[in-house]
Amino acid sequence: MRVLIAPDKFAGTLSAVEAAEAIAAGWRQQAPDDEVVRVPMSDGGPGFVDVLQAALGGELAALTVTGPLGESTPATLLLVGDTAYVESSQACGLDLIEAPNREPERASTYGVGELIVAAVEAGAKRIVIGLGGSGTNDAGAGMLAALGATAEPQGVLQQGGSALQQLTSIDVTPARERLEGIELLAASDVDNPLLGLRGATNIFGPQKGVEAERIPPLDAALENLATLVDRQLADSKGAGAAGGLGYALMLVGASRVPGIETIIDAVKLAEHAKTVDLVLTGEGGFDYQSASGKVVSGVAKVAGDAIRPCVVLAGQVLVGAREMRVMGVQSAYSLVDAVGKEAAMGQPAESLAALAARVARTWSRSI
Structure with missing residues (x-):
């Protein structure tokens, strides 16, 4: 199975590059036979x-x-x-x-x-x-x-x-x-x-x-x-x-x-999406603002155009299932819910890797 990892930064804790590395590490730990492709993202702001x-x-x-x-x-x-x-x-x-x-x-x-x-x-x-x-x-x-x-x-x-x-x-x-x-x-x-x-x-x-x-x-x-x-x-x-x-x-x-479109074009995200089975994205706070030109909505649209499922890993998930579907997101997982706020903020890379491993148990076909 081939997985595309394309997160934004987790504001205050991880850069987009660091977040992509953490998600990849956790995924590999649980599903070592899967191939992961890291493509960190930005909407024009920090990173x-x-x-x-x-x-x-x-x-x-x-x-x-x-x-x-x-x-x-x-x-x-x-x-x-x-x-x-x-x-x-x-x-x-x-x-x-x-x-x-x-x-x-x-x-x-x-x-x-x-x-x-x-x-x-x-x-x-x-x-x-x-x-x-x-x-x-x-x-x-x-x-x-x-x-x-x-x-x-x-x-x-x-x-x-x-x-x-x-x-x-x-x-x-x-x-x-x-x-x-x-x-x-x-x-x-x-x-x-x-x-x-x-x-x-x-x-x-x-x-x-x-x-x-x-x-x-x-x-x-x-x-x-x-x-x-x-x-x-x-x-x-x-x-x-x-x-x-x-x-x-x-x-x-x-x-x-x-x-977001500038970044999507520059990193050739659409081309990557066509070659994978699953798209993972993420950000610090997955909320109503995520639908307004943010990384998560941009990545989800690319995944939808490629007819690939899109899953979000976020510091906090503050939208419901209906809002997710509108954005083209199949499922979302909260770091705070999984490990608690103290661990999410104090050990962000380790915590995000642990969450990614948990998500892999559900979504990887290799397990």
Whole structure:
């Protein structure tokens, strides 16, 4: 029997690569005669570069960029031919900020611009930027500054979203000229606009630590930027991705592409699915959001198109059988239910391997 293992990260515990290794180890332990194929996945958020490097090879360039609160932080750039892959969360990710220090109002995307500049200087003609997992809400103003955009008052673009209320003028022409002749793709499955009730601040701000009373003025600050540059573009699908980073990328010519589909195409998941008998995927929390452009739903669709059963291994399973079937998932198994929350968090790889072995007893035809 041949099994495809294509999980997302288990947020806070395992990367997608580590999760795939753990599931494979557990499966082999129970069904050693089965052949397992590991294809770690990402939807454009954390793990984007690692997943692509595992599938495509290429050259990893180690860099030091400016983190969301101005600190130096390590990041990597993946170069495959004349294409560069950038993971925005490496420069502005929520996981870079300790919980007590989370202030999305002053966090900046400047480091994302530094990564893009590095890609340009490395000779890239096509740059794919994975969006997701950000701890920022500055409409990509910091990124624009790193690319050469100017504004009045000087320095305001690097000071986070709230500071944009002070903005009186902005010129993004230097940033556009810096990227002239380069194809930019913003990989994200978020289709929210920049502003309003469905915008970056209202929908994602609270998840990053924006307090309720700060939401209206922060949204107004982002609207001030949009009004000075291109208010119509702020209504575009995906402009609100990564705290508005999607909007800034569109300002400099980027096209939005679905994050999960970008990965599915890059790792040739559909081709792999046709050669196996069973597809396994997983993530930390299998819930209602999993149906909205996340890895689990994307993998399940590929499995369905190949007429292969899809099974989910998750930290927690928070959907019922009906919702699973709608997503194309035959069955789902919870790590917390199997080993308890303490073991799931304290020994995630071992626990996930144990769960995979248990699933193999049910699903492997070799036993």
